[in-house]
Amino acid sequence: MLKIQEIREIIKLVDASSVDELVFEQDNTKLKLKKNSGQTVVTQSTVAVTPTIETPVAAPVAAKAPEAPKAPEAPKAEVVADENLHKITSPMVGTYYSSPNPESPVFVQVGDKVGEESIVCIVEAMKLFNEIEAEVTGEIVEILVENGELVEYGQPLFLVREA
Incomplete structure (x- = not known):
């Protein structure tokens, strides 16, 4: 199963890219990231899903979403x-x-x-x-x-x- 820090790193990379959706599967874990109008929606499922994994992952993404636009380029x-x-x-x-x-x-x-x-x-x-x-x-x-x-x-x- 992915560690929280690894998931956060993947979220940062997806937020900074032009990719709209990413699906990652490994063993019995599936991570799906999807951008919707500037926000990234994160879902992760495993054989034994626990809500403590999904809640901390989704919270940092919502806070970071407004930082994505960079105009000075x-x-x-x-x-x-x-x-x-x-x-x-x-x-x-x-x-x-x-x-x-x-x-x-x-x-x-x-x-x-x-x-x-x-x-x-x-x-x-x-x-x-x-x-x-x-x-x-x-x-x-x-x-x-x-x-x-x-x-x-x-x-x-x-x-x-x-x-």
Whole structure:
């Protein structure tokens, strides 16, 4: 059976994504998440269903639902069209980290030169830390996300002027 923390992490990822419905089945547990007009509805069933599992799971979701809309990203998309810059995008839904740990320096800053295999950030999803490579040679022009921010699949993270 899923732990409460694992369920909360899945809820955060679904809330931050464009996915409207997710069904997860494992052994004798079934977890179904469905978005309805900005709120996520959570149901979980097992062979022996206990109400204490469903109540704590549903409460945090209702409190988090109003935080989902983020509008300041639109102007940044215009920059890409105006300057013909390469976008490094997130390959998954997760949390963006600019450095390997809080004590370490950031992977890249504006003005840094990157190669195709240069690590530019980490996107953490389900407690797996995925290193994201630049996949292009050039110079970092703009960093479009903040450290610790939830990112969606395909969301632009960096703008790079190709060399």
